[in-house]
Amino acid sequence: MELLDALTQTFDYTSKTVAGIRADQLNAATPCTQWDVCALVAHTIGVVKNMGLGVSGGELLPDINAITLDDDFAAQFRTEADRTLKAWTARGLEGEVNVGAGPMPAMAGLSINLVDTATHSWDIARATGQAESLPDDVAATVLAVCKGFVTEEIRGFAGFSAEVQLGPTATNTERLVAFLGRQP
Numbered sequence: 001m002e003l004l005d006a007l008t009q010t011f012d013y014t015s016k017t018v019a020g021i022r023a024d025q026l027n028a029a030t031p032c033t034q035w036d037v038c039a040l041v042a043h044t045i046g047v048v049k050n051m052g053l054g055v056s057g058g059e060l061l062p063d064i065n066a067i068t069l070d071d072d073f074a075a076q077f078r079t080e081a082d083r084t085l086k087a088w089t090a091r092g093l094e095g096e097v098n099v100g101a102g103p104m105p106a107m108a109g110l111s112i113n114l115v116d117t118a119t120h121s122w123d124i125a126r127a128t129g130q131a132e133s134l135p136d137d138v139a140a141t142v143l144a145v146c147k148g149f150v151t152e153e154i155r156g157f158a159g160f161s162a163e164v165q166l167g168p169t170a171t172n173t174e175r176l177v178a179f180l181g182r183q184p
Contacts, residue, residue, distance in 0.1 A: 011081035014121035019074035030127040052084030054099035139172035
């Protein structure tokens with residue numbers, strides 16, 4: 001699956017998940033232990049917004065976690081996701097981008113955008129009791145991308161814990177989150 005197609009489908013899944021959050025769930029704990037649901041939604045929107053800004057050559061946000069959520073934060077996410085997809089499509093995947101961690105190959109930036117959004121959408125779904133399965137081919141693509149850069153050296157400080165071992169019948173989504181150290 002092409003990475004831009006995977007990102008599009010991930011944004012669609014995330015949009016549905018964010019739209020499914022009830023007001024009484026905003027303070028719920030998430031598998032991403034440093035954030036509750038509200039903070040994780042703000043972080044996810046901030047990352048997606050910064051990606052779009054960086055890809056289009058705009059000025060990056062000084063703090064992606066300082067996003068103020070609109071009353072309709074589901075629409076806010078969708079707006080930023082659409083802007084970011086438009087920016088990736090217009091720019092293409094050649095050359096370098098700066099999406100917040102300094103200049104890097106555009107494919108690396110797209111990979112970060114994909115992994116971060118897919119992972120945190122699962123975190124939000126888990127925390128709010130929603131469907132936790134990404135489309136199977138998307139989860140397989142994200143897992144393949146993760147295996148290309150999530151090494152033992154970065155696990156402790158990049159938000160990825162030790163891989164959780166699963167049986168042979170695990171789904172691709174379960175394999176993805178287990179690889180990133182989350183308990184499916």
